[in-house]
Amino acid sequence: MTAFPVTLTLIALNVIASLIAFRNARFFNQNVLWVEPMRERGEWHRLISSGFLHVNGPHLFLNMFGLFMFGPVIERVLGGTNFLLVYLAALIGGSLWGYQWNRDNPDYRAAGASGALSGIVLAFCIIDPFSILLVFFVLPMWGIVFGIVYIGISYLFSQRADRVIGHEAHLGGAVTGLVTALLVEPRIWTNFVNQLAERIG
Numbered sequence: 001m002t003a004f005p006v007t008l009t010l011i012a013l014n015v016i017a018s019l020i021a022f023r024n025a026r027f028f029n030q031n032v033l034w035v036e037p038m039r040e041r042g043e044w045h046r047l048i049s050s051g052f053l054h055v056n057g058p059h060l061f062l063n064m065f066g067l068f069m070f071g072p073v074i075e076r077v078l079g080g081t082n083f084l085l086v087y088l089a090a091l092i093g094g095s096l097w098g099y100q101w102n103r104d105n106p107d108y109r110a111a112g113a114s115g116a117l118s119g120i121v122l123a124f125c126i127i128d129p130f131s132i133l134l135v136f137f138v139l140p141m142w143g144i145v146f147g148i149v150y151i152g153i154s155y156l157f158s159q160r161a162d163r164v165i166g167h168e169a170h171l172g173g174a175v176t177g178l179v180t181a182l183l184v185e186p187r188i189w190t191n192f193v194n195q196l197a198e199r200i201g
Contacts, residue, residue, distance in 0.1 A: 006080040007071035017052040018060045036106035051091040053111040063113040082184040090119020090177030097172020115169040119177015
């Protein structure tokens with residue numbers, strides 16, 4: 001991990017901020033994605049700060065495990081600066097998507113790095129589309145297939161009124177992260193097309 005300082009720093013920031021929030025409800029409420037203070041008082045810092053907070057230990061662990069698995073790959077391919085740009089773009093894109101989706105619900109609150117992580121995972125899926133991912137640690141799936149399924153499921157689940165997971169933020173983060181990765185490193189698309197052509201024959 002010392003070879004991937006941006007990934008390590010992001011994990012550390014998430015852990016530190018979340019541990020503080022676990023013990024300090026005021027800190028959590030001042031930084032969580034919360035529609036009412038954003039809409040009424042312009043507290044737009046929440047678009048970013050909410051992405052470093054988590055609601056409990058399992059929530060934090062799952063997101064950091066995902067970042068630990070995929071972050072170093074993207075950081076190696078894009079370089080530290082571009083990796084950070086993709087991560088932050090996905091974080092903000094997911095938060096904005098979630099805010100707009102729930103703008104008429106002033107009590108809506110959300111937290112977590114899932115939007116940013118979704119962008120990193122989708123970038124991985126186009127960088128290495130035929131790598132095998134173990135979904136739920138048991139179901140093997142090509143990266144490109146996983147990416148398509150992930151976006152589809154996120155969209156479908158975001159339509160549910162009784163959702164407890166911010167699938168709309170996952171969708172926004174995934175799309176924003178993927179687009180940003182292609183913008184900062186256009187060769188990703190060329191490599192993707194070449195891999196697809198080789199696989200199809």
